[in-house]
Amino acid sequence: MHADADLTGLQAPQRAARKLVREALVGVDNDGWVDDIVLVADELVGNAQQYAAAQGPIEITVDRYLWGIAVQVRDSHLPASAIPLRPKQPGQESLRGRGLFLVDALASAWGVQLVGSRKIVTAIFIHRRPKDGNEHPPSPPCRA
Ligand SMILES: Nc1ncnc2c1ncn2[C@@H]1O[C@H](COP(=O)(O)OP(=O)(O)OP(=O)(O)O)[C@@H](O)[C@H]1O
Numbered sequence: 726m727h728a729d730a731d732l733t734g735l736q737a738p739q740r741a742a743r744k745l746v747r748e749a750l751v752g753v754d755n756d757g758w759v760d761d762i763v764l765v766a767d768e769l770v771g772n773a774q775q776y777a778a779a780q781g782p783i784e785i786t787v788d789r790y791l792w793g794i795a796v797q798v799r800d801s802h803l804p805a806s807a808i809p810l811r812p813k814q815p816g817q818e819s820l821r822g823r824g825l826f827l828v829d830a831l832a833s834a835w836g837v838q839l840v841g842s843r844k845i846v847t848a849i850f851i852h853r854r855p856k857d858g859n860e861h862p863p864s865p866p867c868r869a
């Protein structure tokens with residue numbers, strides 16, 4: 726399942742991103758998981774809006790896979806190395822630098838790549854192990 730949106734020039738791109746992600750994840754087992762994914766999307770779009778809105782379009786995609794969820798936010802602010810891949814815990818007094826720290830804490834993995842002249846930040850969320858201890862989510866029923 727795939728959902729995407731062009732957030733370029735919107736008054737409230739983070740609100741639009743949160744709505745897109747929630748709608749794309751309807752029916753996904755929640756245990757705070759969907760809220761975590763929405764928060765990560767919100768932070769990534771907030772960064773794109775803050776640091777890259779002047780450089781070009783901002784887009785978001787959400788994809789559901791058997792193994793989990795992928796959220797990608799594209800912008801045109803280069804270089805990709807502007808994004809610290811190991812965000813440090815911000816000091817208590819610090820008013821900034823919390824967004825990527827949160828992303829790092831909540832996503833199973835995340836990273837930045839360049840595709841042509843665009844930058845893509847990807848965060849993936851691998852299904853959590855069910856509380857009954859099974860390794861994998863239940864398989865779909867077999868057809869006779
Ligand atoms: N999409 C982006 N394009 C360019 N630089 C970015 C982008 N996202 C993050 N950065 C850089 O990484 C830094 C850390 O981002 P992070 O979201 O952790 O903190 P912040 O945006 O400075 O503050 P906060 O998110 O707490 O309001 C930013 O200050 C900025 O320099």
Ligand SMILES: [Mg+2]
Nearest residue numbers: 771772824825
């Ligand atoms: Mg930020």
